Amino acid sequence: MATLDNANPTILSASQLPTRQAKLAPRKGPESRYNDIVFAKPSYLAQPFCGQDAVAWPRTSDWHDEFADEAIDEQEIYDLISTISDPEHPVSLGQLSVINLCDIHITPSPSLGAPEPNTIVQVRVEITPTITHCSLATVIGLGVRVRLEKALPPNYRVDVTCKENSHNQDDQVNKQLGDKERVAAALENDTLKGVLDKMLETCA
Amino acid sequence: MADFRQLALEFVLADDEGQQTTIAQNAAREIQTGAPNLNPVARWVEAVQPWMPGSGNDAEDGDETPDWTARAKALEFLSRTLDFLNKDALKPSQVKLLVSFFGAMFEVDHKAGILASASALSRIVAMKSFQKQSGNDIINKVCALKDDFPRQVSKTRLAIYELVRFLMTTPEVSSDLQHKHGSSAGFMIDLIQLCRSERDPECLMVWFDILRVFLVEYSPSKEVLDEIYGTFKLYFPIALPRASQTGITPEDLKLQLRKCFSATHLLADQTIPFLLGKLDQGEGVTVNVKVDILKTIRACLDEYINPDQSVAPYVNQIWGSLKYEVRNGEIEDTIWGTLEVLKSLTTRLKGDNLRDYTLTVTRDCVTDLANTTYTSSSGRLLVSVLSAKPSAFVLMVAPAITHIKDNLRHPKAPMHSQDLLRILHVILETRLLLTDAEMSAEDREDFAAIDSFFKPLYEDVYKATVESGSKSNVPYDDIKIVSQAVQGAGALVCQRPAKSFGLPAESGRLLPEGTCSQICESLFAILLQSATGGPHAEGFDELVDETTKALQRATRSYTSGFNPLVDHVKGVIRSNWQTGNNDEAPEIITALGAHIAFVGCSELPKTASNGLSHFLYYIQSLLSELFAALDAKAAPKIWCSLVATIQSTIRYFNDACLAGNPDKELPFEDESWLQRIKERYPELAQIGGDESGTAGGNQPLALQTLSVAEIRNEFLLISLFVGRQIYRRATKTIESHANTGKKALALSDDFTGADRASENQYLHLISSLTGFVVHEMSETQQVLLRADNFAITLFRDEFISIPQAIADVSGHEQSIAENGSAWGWLVLEFLNVLSLTILEALRPSSIGRLFENGVAQELIISGSASTATSNDAFTRPVTLSILTILANKHKIETLPGLIATLEQLATGVIRAPSDNDDQNYRLEQIKSTYALAAGMTRRYMGKEARGLVQLFKEAPKDPKTGHHFGRQLEMIVASQQPLTKENYAIVKPLWMQKVYFELVSPMLQVAIGADPEVQDQLTKTNFGIGVLLMVKHMNFPIYEADADKILRISIAVAQNIGVGPDAKAALDVLKNILVEAPEKGKDHIRSIIKICTSVFSNKSASTQKPEWLPDGYVPAISDPETQAGCGKLALEITGGLPQMFESQHLLPHASQVERELTLACGHRVRDLRRTARLARAAWTELK
Secondary structure, three states: OOOOOOOOOOOOOHHHOOOOOOOOOOOOOHHHOOHHHHHOOOHHHOOOOOOOOOOOOOOOOOOOOOOOEOOOOHHHHHHHHOOOEOOOOOOEOOOOOOEEEEEEEEEOOHHHOOOOOOOOEEEEEEEOOOOOOOOOHHHHHHHHHHHHHHHOOOOEEEEEEEOOOOOOOHHHHHHHHHOHHHHHHHHHOHHHHHHHHHHHOOOO | OOOHHHHHHHHHHOOOHHHHHHHHHHHHHHHHHOOHHHOHHHHHHHOOHHHOOOOOOOOOOOOOOOOHHHHHHHHHHHHHHHHOOOOOOOOHHHHHHHHHHHHHHHHHOOOOOHHHHHHHHHHHHOOOOOOOHHHHHHHHHHHOOHHHOOOOOHHHHHHHHHHHHHHHHOHHHHHHHHHHHHHHOHHHHHHHHHHOOOOOHHHHHHHHHHHHHHHHHOOOOHHHHHHHHHHHHOOOOOOOOOOOOOOOOHHHHHHHHHHHHOOOHHHHHHHHHHHHHHHOOHHHOOHHHHHHHHHHHHHHHHHOOOHHHHOHHHHHHHHHHHHHHHHOOOOHHHHHHHHHHHHHHHHHOOHHHHHHHHHHHHHHHHHHHOOOOOHHHHHHHHHHHHOOOHHHHHHHHHHHHHHHHHHHHOOOOHHHHHHHHHHHHHHHHHHHHHHOOOOOHHHHHHHHHOHHHHOOHHHHHHHHHHHHOOOOOOOHHHHHHHHHHHHHHHHHHHOOOHHHOOOOOOOOOOOOHHHHHHHHHHHHHHHHHHHHOOOOOOOHHHHHHHHHHHHHHHHHHOHHHHHHHHHHHHHHHHHHHHHOOOOHHHHHHHHHHHHHHHHHHOOOOOOHHHHHHHHHHHHHHHHHHHHHHHHOOOOHHHHHHHHHHHHHHHHHHHHHHHHOOOOOOOOOOOOOHHHHHHHHOHHHHHOOOOOOOOOOOOOOOOHHHOOHHHHHHHHHHHHHHHHHHHHHHHEEEEOOOOOOOOOEEEEOOOOOOOOHHHHHHHHHHHHHHHHHHHHOOOHHHHHHHOHHHHHHHOOOOOOOOOOOOOOOOOOHHHHHHHHOOOOHHHHHOOOHHHHHHHHHHOOHHHHHHHHHOOHHHHHHHHHHOOOOOOOOOOHHHHHHHHHHHHHHHOOHHHOHHHHHHHHHHHHHHHOOOOOOOOHHHHHHHHHHHHHHHHHHHHOOOOHHHHHHHHHHHHHHHOOOOHHHHHHHOHHHHOOOHHHOHHHOOOOOOOHHHHHHHHHHHHHHHHHOOOOOOOOOHHHHHHHHHHHHHHHOOOOHHHHHHHHHHHHHHHHHHHHHOOOOHHHHHHHHHHHHHHHHOHHHHHHHHHHHHHHHHHHHOOOOOOOOOOOOOOOOOOOOOOOHHHHHHHHHHHHHHHHHHHHHOOHHHHHHHHHHHHHHHHHHOOOOEHHHHHHHHHHHHHHHOOO
16 A cells, blocks of 8 residues: 555544443452452352252352353444454554444344344444545455454344445445445455455454 | 603693593692602693794794694693692792793793683782782783784683783782882783773673772872773773673673772762763663663762762752753653762762752752643652752752642642642651651751641641542542542651650651541541442542551551541441441441451551550450340341451451561460450450450550560450350350250351341351461460360350260260260251361361360261251251361271261162162262261371272262262362361372272273173263263373273263253363363364254254153253353364364364354353354364
8 A cells, every 4th residue: 555545543542442341340459358258158158069059148249240141232243343453554443433332233232132043133333434535444344344244143134334424435335335246256356355364363 | 750741741632621630630739749859840841842832842844833722732731730739839939930931921922822821820829929029020921912912812811801800909919019100000001002902791891890990999190090091981881792692791891881980089070071971962872871871970979989079069060961861851761860860969968068959959840840741850859869868858848848838729730739749748758768867966956947847738738638538529630639648648647756766666746646636537538438428430449549558557657546446437337237228238337347457457556566456446346336236136247247347357467467477386375365365355355245354363464565476366365255255146055955955056046047148148257257266376376275175165165065085985986876966066057167167277186186075076977977858058068068177187097986887877878778768868978978088088098998988989870869979979079178288188299199090090990881780871971970070170190091081981971961060071071181182082073073062052952862861860951150161161172173183174074063153153141152253263264
């Protein structure tokens, strides 16, 4: 790329990005040194020493439930795609605010609980190019699409568009991104594939 | 008579270092023992003649180049011989001869003889008969090398440098040189000429040292000084060539050169301007160089004598250059270096010079205090100078504080206030340090004169800010400011008047008592707000941390400030449990209680006994509060929060004592601890109701004089007493127990059973409290107090009588088993947890006593033979734990009666079941035996218990409950807290290997069908599950030899038995084996994939359950946690396969696995989705 479309974009620091709000953990200060020991569930009540029915014990695992049922929500989608690298700059799409948490929409809403495997779930992601004439908007959109298709189960349908009025030619970009044939063709282009692989390298 | 020529020849021909050494040692011995009239020295020197130039006795042509190597070796023969020669072996004439012989080499033999000569001369100089005049000669000869010197290899040059340094530091030679050359020091000028182009790091190290020695010990003229300065200055700043292979670090080299700069104050007029000039070069100077320059300036300032002339004239120049390094500096290393220089400068100045300097610094800095950008850096400058010494502090602190106060009145930004408060805080910390510094009477007088500036600080600066911290909804910026302010306020309380030096630590405080308590109260108000005020703004936690630490510090200094806080807290706690919200009250009590515990008990004040008073007062208040809550029938959650606070307090105070490194073995005064505590602390004794404190013969303790170890002992007894009171409150006496008709204890009437979970927690909390206290006692202390009795009487020794000894040793166990035990209430009922933690804390010697009087046997037998099946889910695991502890801490195999009884019990359960037995009851009985085995195996089970192991091996054969019996075997190897060394359990290093060999391995054989008697699929599975659950707790190397078989079993179990705890163990083991030895799985890839995909896709319902598997074998619905755990393991295994095996083995399954993984990306658990995505990516990359 000879010249950069946007040579000097605004970059957010990692601490400014939205993260999953941990459930409120108890205070950890100098005075709480022994809280964990004092309030721990006694070891004799662990398996295999106690019987089949576990003994109720107050004040444990209130804030830490590893294996609870949780549907795929906007934050999870955000975490999947915000780490994609920008094709121009060595920073992530999240840091450039190309991807924003509020522009991710899931229907039916994840707050209704985890959907059945046969329920079709629509995921709509609106990207915001850093400038309105960004020539790479399609590539970015394609990257987001590829990433989500690789990471979501088959009953999730992905729709990537440019946010309204964020691009001079948003209807064209949207058309390209929405066209299955064109997407498939694009993925067979080795150069484009190389760019996409590079972008997705930073996704864990 | 030795032939030196022969020796020399041998030496020249020898290749081996050891051989050469032997030859040189021989030659040295010959010289020392040879008859003097034969002049061995002369013959020895002549021995190298054949290799010397112009000897002419060999057949070489004149044109041919001499053999340099051989000649060098010949000369080395001489020098090496000298190494082994006694220092007094040579006569002065001989020494002289040798000096001139080797000296001549410098002139004539530039190619071969220099290294050998230099090392030989170094030896000779050390000889007793070396004459000091020869030193000058040697240096002259060395200088004769002239241009040939730089051509020598660095090793040779190093030898010469070392020779010169040796000469110059030998006192006689040194004085001779000074006498001969005077201040013009001609020899030095020659040396400088010789060495001016030195670049080798090792040589430079010595060369710089030579220059330093010369500068320090000789008194050269100004011209010579300049000449030397000119020599070393050129090297500055020095760096190590990158290719350098020597062991010298750049730091060594810099330090050596720095020593030249700081060697003499006579060079001050050149060094300081030179160094400042280098510093002011601006951009071109790298950080490393800058730091080097600063360190060098500092070394000069520190080392130069006569600072009035060598330092004072440059003060303004230094300050002028350096202040910008801090004011505008960005790199912490250079800022720090600069501050150190300024500090050194201050320490060297006195009188008017100091006054002028501090005035300049103050003038320059206080204006910057008003500028937000420079506040913090000007603060650092101020502090670096005023902290250097008391006199600087006295001169500067008043204007500094005045300006800080002025600026705080009109801060420009929140950050500005924060910086100003931080500076003030550091000034206060500095004052604390300086108060203890040694000062002349006059200085102290001056120091005292500025006390008045500190006294009103609280009112003027801190009060309003600190008090604003306890309001609700403090904005973020203000929280930061308050955080600074509380630290300052804490430091302010600790200030002592300047003239308190030498007085006891707590006798003087700068602030009046009223102000101190005001500060404590307002700090406490913030903590109160944090505990009671609901959710808080961001950053508030940090404020609370700082406040807690500040208040802790304040009360350690102002000790009488603590008790009012306790009273205040007591009021808050009381109102909370009486009228407060039932859900919030326990949280508030715990939070507030923990704060005060940390504040008053986590560190001992300077007078350690005050700490004990704090502890006593607080614990007394908490205890009375607990009993009040119990009396008022408050909710059990309230009891829990109070007793948890008591426990935290005890733990904190124990830490505080341990920090003073007390003698933990210090014995208690005597065993009648109870009486003593009651008499000493009547107020404490009154709490609890059933008896009153009696002021008797024991005098109140002379607290002031106690050592930390004595304080700790006192603390342990007080805590034990507190535990006792709580225990007694939790129990009630029963004259006739329903089962036995004998005396027993039961839960007191406070326990209504309305909130069973919290009541259980309360029991656990009080028991862990008492257990902790007993645990902290040393072995002798436990024995002296008869702590073993606490575990069986639960502190009701006036009611529960302890048997003295076993009446009938041989039939003891048998009679218990037949007649039943009177101690069943202690091991089987709700109170058992109170006994458990004490047993856990006892050393084996104390446990031994319980076996001596027979109670332990009663506990074991009634615990394992219990006929009661209605055991509560809480008391049953406790019973098992008690059995485990007793079996571990005492060798119960040595009690044949006990083992026989146990074996009999187990045989009855395992081998001779009757159909109408309650299966649950059988399972519980077998669990008891397993619990005992768990304790025994840790310390290697004795051979007497073999029968038990044999029974265990058969247990899974049982057609009805065999699978339960097999599963529960896990109890034997699973880790448990009472069986750790921390809890004085006996744990031998290879116990797990032994269990594997004796128990697991034979079971494994049965599981794989190697036992012809057991071919039934179901029984084999029982065995397999037992093996897997035990192997799960073992490291791979233990079962490595059988890994193939275990892998097969785990696959079979996972295949046949749906998702559940058994499958989880199977997957756990499977994963472990694949991680440790992937090749073992190669033949099973297909099955592994099949199992894993069915587990994580939760299709187990669809897979056919084998016909032979009875219903109810596995719980129908396993809990979501186990399900998710299985899924995670399965996904991890699947995701790991592409890394373990080559793609050709996996490709046939790829499409199917990918399809399943795609589906798994929509798993209901978030963590599993993440694992599934990773696995999916790993499979997609498969080619």
